[in-house]
Amino acid sequence: MTTLDREEVRATAVARVTPRPLPLRVAVPMAVAAGLALLAAFPPYGVWPLAPAGVALLAAAAHRRRLRAGAGLGFLTGVALFAPLLEWTNLHTGYVPWVLLSLLQAGYLALLGVATAWVSPLVDRYRWAWPAITGVLWVGQEALRDRTPFGGFPWGRLAFTQDTSPLLRLAALGGAPLVTFAVALTGGLLVTLAWRRWAPPRHAEQWRPVAGLLAALVAVLGVGLAVPVGVRGGGEQVTVAIVQGNVPRLGLDFNAQRQAVLNNHVDATLTLAERVAAGTQRRPDLVVWPENSSDIDPLRYPGAADRISQAADAIGAPILVGAVLLGPGEGQVRNAGLLWRPTSGPDLQQLYTKRHPVPFAEYVPLRTIARMVSSEVDRVRSDFVPGTEPGVLDAGPAVLGDVICFEVAYDGVVRDTVTGGAQLLVVQTNNATFDVAEARQQLAMVRLRAVEHGRAALMASTVGVSGFVSPDGRVTGATGFNTAAVVIRQMQLGDGRTPATLVGVWPEVALAALAVAALAGAAVLRRRREVAPG
Incomplete structure (x- = not known):
């Protein structure tokens, strides 16, 4: 067998085991829609359920894509979100600072798009983990954006969309990072649910994964409602x-x-x-x-x-x-x-x-x-x-x-x-x-x-x-x-x-560490995929 034949066999084998992403003509509008959905979740609009919807749209658009395409899709989401969200910065300083700040913040969502594309093999192998992986990647992205450069710029965090949501109460347990995780987890549940075949299940057992995902969605909101909030101590x-x-x-x-x-x-x-x-x-x-x-x-x-x-x-x-x-x-x-x-x-x-x-x-x-x-x-x-x-x-x-x-x-x-x-x-x-x-x-x-x-x-x-x-x-x-x-x-x-006051930064550290672990796990699977057909 010639070298050319071996390469053809290798390409054919990789194609068989690598599922395809959504068509780019679909993914690009989805990425823009993700940014607009996230924007509408923030005040003054305040439609908080659109935050997990935006997370789901970006996760679906970047899933299984090449890294460069994932970056581009994430960047589109970032521009659609941050340019109008930060429009107030150009009211008296001109357009240049506003544009530069918006593009800088969009760059972090480009990194998120890369990470989302990178973990695709892990998600495809462990579909049940997709919601949690989506959640920790968002926390990791925000942890980086909140600190860099020059001390960071935490405006536009997912947690800040939830001021009228049941998920706000989770802040008492783990602060803003836990609320962000819950929002992104919910978005991950939505994308996992939507990624199934469009044909309805024909047998009762085929409904179980769907029912499980729906139950998980309800459970996330239910946990938020169950968290007690109010004055801690005092009374005067x-x-x-x-x-x-x-x-x-x-x-x-x-x-x-x-x-x-x-x-x-x-x-x-x-x-x-x-x-x-x-x-x-x-x-x-x-x-x-x-x-x-x-x-x-x-x-x-x-x-x-x-x-x-x-x-x-x-x-x-x-x-x-x-x-x-x-x-x-x-x-x-x-x-x-x-x-x-x-x-x-x-x-x-x-x-x-x-x-x-x-x-x-x-x-x-x-x-x-x-x-x-x-x-x-x-x-x-x-x-x-x-x-x-x-x-x-x-x-x-x-x-x-x-x-x-x-x-x-x-x-x-x-x-x-x-x-x-x-x-x-x-x-x-x-x-x-x-x-x-x-x-x-x-x-x-x-x-x-x-x-x-x-x-x-x-x-x-x-x-x-x-x-x-x-x-x-x-x-x-x-x-x-x-x-x-x-x-x-x-x-x-x-x-x-509160528990959040007591634990401080540790929930964010733990969730960001899980994000790093997910990236490392995806690297192992990618390496195995490269050597498997040889």
């Missing part, structure tokens, strides 16, 4: 006021009117104090102002300090101020939450400096190179210096777990406040440079954190959306967007710990 209540002062105009130059923004928050607090004095409103134990409510450093400028003291003295309660502080070095600033007490002023022992500044927004890595891409980076004149300590602030009536803006998306930043003793979660944010979609996506993250740690939580924004979140994820007192508002609620403090 505090009255908290959120002051949403609004800004003169939206956009990157909102802080060109720094004095006006500060005055808005002071005046709203003074009006609240008048209502308290008149007996029409209960006096709050704590007032929370949002991020950037004082971009004039009150520790350096007496005029700003006097105005904040006027508000704190009038309301007779400590105010958590979102302030931009100068220093510690020349040309450096800090994004901080600073407790301002009535009669005594700033409490420098209760000061939180944002630990995770946003690259290219609050500091510019590789500034010379970044300037070649977009001159907008020069709007960041001073780099924000990261803090080193968790945002655990003793306000007197309650110990606060303070995180600032995008930090709510990072698991460890929030958890560190709870393990540090926080009884109430506070998210100070400034959405003046974005839009209502971004604000609602952020509020969905606050809902997950409240359930995850069994803590009541609140989000205070300069322009909205602000609101209170109970430990079971319900939102009350939500404000409108681009408007001034003051909302007050009684909040129950917690001091216990």
